[in-house]
Amino acid sequence: MIYEIKDNKLLKSSEIFDINRENTIVIVNSEEFSELENLYDELKIYRRSKTYNCTQIEIHTDYIYSAFYVPSKINAQKRNSFDCIVFKKRIVLIDDSDYIDKIVNNIFNRDERKSYDLGKFFYELLSEIIFKDLIFLDSFDEKLYKIENDIINNNFDKFNSKLSEVKRHLMVYYRHYSQLLALCDSINEMEEDFFDYETRRLLSLYSQRVERLKEETALLREYTLQIQDMYQSQIGVKQNDIMKTLTIVTTIVLPLSLLAGWYGMNFEYMPELTMRYSYYVVIAVSVIIVAASLILFKVKKYF
Numbered sequence: 001m002i003y004e005i006k007d008n009k010l011l012k013s014s015e016i017f018d019i020n021r022e023n024t025i026v027i028v029n030s031e032e033f034s035e036l037e038n039l040y041d042e043l044k045i046y047r048r049s050k051t052y053n054c055t056q057i058e059i060h061t062d063y064i065y066s067a068f069y070v071p072s073k074i075n076a077q078k079r080n081s082f083d084c085i086v087f088k089k090r091i092v093l094i095d096d097s098d099y100i101d102k103i104v105n106n107i108f109n110r111d112e113r114k115s116y117d118l119g120k121f122f123y124e125l126l127s128e129i130i131f132k133d134l135i136f137l138d139s140f141d142e143k144l145y146k147i148e149n150d151i152i153n154n155n156f157d158k159f160n161s162k163l164s165e166v167k168r169h170l171m172v173y174y175r176h177y178s179q180l181l182a183l184c185d186s187i188n189e190m191e192e193d194f195f196d197y198e199t200r201r202l203l204s205l206y207s208q209r210v211e212r213l214k215e216e217t218a219l220l221r222e223y224t225l226q227i228q229d230m231y232q233s234q235i236g237v238k239q240n241d242i243m244k245t246l247t248i249v250t251t252i253v254l255p256l257s258l259l260a261g262w263y264g265m266n267f268e269y270m271p272e273l274t275m276r277y278s279y280y281v282v283i284a285v286s287v288i289i290v291a292a293s294l295i296l297f298k299v300k301k302y303f
Contacts (some may be wrong), residue, residue, distance in 0.1 A: 001026070001027040001101065001104070002016075002024060002025070002026050002027075003024070003025040003026075003027075003104065003108065004021075004023055004024045004025070005023040005024075005025075005116055005117060005118060005121070006023070008116045008117075009116055010107065010108055010116055010121065012108070021090070022089040022090065023089060023090070023117070023118060024089075024090045024091075025090070025091045025092075025093070025104070025118070025121060026090070026091070026092050026093065027093045027095065027100055027101060027104060028092070028093070028094055029094065029095065029096045030094060030096055033092070033094045036092075042062070042063075042087070043085070043092065045060075045063070045065060045085065046065075047065070047067070047083055047094075053069055053079065054069050054175070054179055055067065055068050055069045055070075055176065055179035055180060055182075055183060056179070056183075057182075057183045057186045057187070059186055059187075059189075059190055062087065062088070063085055063086060063087045063088075064084075064085070064086040064187070064190075064194070065083070065084075065085055066083070066084040066085075066086070066183060067081070067082075067083050067084075068080075068081060068082050068083070068084065068129065069081050069176075069179075070099075070129055070176065071169075071172045071173060071176050073136050080097065080099040081095075082094060082095035082097075082099060082100045083095075084122075084125070086118075086122055088194060089118070090118070091118055091121065091122065103125065103128045103129070104125070106128060106131075107121070107124050107125065107128060117196075117199075119195045119196055119198065119199025119202075120198075120199060120202065122195075122199070123199060123202040123203055123206060126180075126203075126206055127206060127209075129180070130180070130209065130210060130213060133173075133213055134213065134216065137173075137213065137216050137217060137220060140166055140169070140170060140220050141220065141223075143162075143166055144166060144220065144223050144224060144227060147159065147162055147163060147166075147227055148227050148230065151227065151230050151231050151234050152234075154234065154238070156231070156234075156235075159231060163224060163227060163228065163231075166224060167221070167224050170217055170220050170221050170224065171221070173213075173217050174214065174217045174218065174221065177210050177211075177213050177214035177217060178214060180210045181207060181210050181211060181214065184203060184204075184206060184207035184210065185207070187203055188200070188203065188204065188207070244302065248297055248302060251293060251297075252289075252290055252293045252294070255289045255293075256286055256289060256290070259282065259285065259286060259289075263282065
């Protein structure tokens with residue numbers, strides 16, 4: 001797919017790609033890019049290995065090479081990767097999926113701006129990568145709030161798996177925003193003649209947006225740690241309640257055990273053994289001991 005900027009507007013083009021045509025944007029896959037490399041020496045550049053899973057940028061005299069590694073909002077293990085080569089008068093996007101097609105299509109469909117140029121397109125491309133990310137991060141806030149309520153209600157079902165999934169996703173996005181900030185810093189350090197003043201201003205604003213997203217992600221990660229501490233506290237309280245119950249039961253049973261052991265010694269001359277109502281007396285004493293213990297624990301507010 002080829003786009004061109006004509007009369008300050010982003011338009012689809014039916015022309016065949018030509019490296020010498022200015023203000024063009026081409027989207028190709030790796031195989032198509034290899035064919036273009038054979039035609040144009042300018043495109044014979046070193047590309048990132050697919051095993052290098054992070055966003056990176058390389059600044060050269062005539063072009064900027066960026067390799068993007070964008071995490072999926074659905075699955076933390078999945079990534080959307082594409083390459084972007086920005087020349088002063090043209091942009092080449094390399095993607096083996098339909099991810100970049102969707103992004104550029106979104107930019108094209110809502111293009112109503114004046115004075116459109118390649119710099120603004122590059123800015124909007126970056127903006128599309130973080131589009132609705134703040135809403136996405138808000139969804140984690142809701143998930144963590146539900147997990148926190150479950151802890152308060154002593155519902156620990158699948159707690160570790162739920163929290164681990166959120167923590168893993170947040171960690172992925174925290175690294176993602178850090179890499180985007182590093183990319184923006186590298187661009188801001190470039191010579192001023194590559195991008196015009198307006199584009200550099202927009203990229204500076206973009207960097208601030210990414211910084212806010214990174215801070216929001218950091219706050220959510222701290223929230224997960226607080227929930228983890230709350231979970232450990234609740235587990236500690238639950239264990240203390242169990243130990244308290246066991247202590248109360250042991251305290252009540254101990255005098256009864258002493259009583260049973262005392263009269264289980266089978267001495268020949270124990271007068272109580274020959275008394276007619278001794279069995280009922282022992283039962284009554286046992287009941288009195290249990291009742292007195294329960295009343296004492298209740299007064300002391302042990303339960």
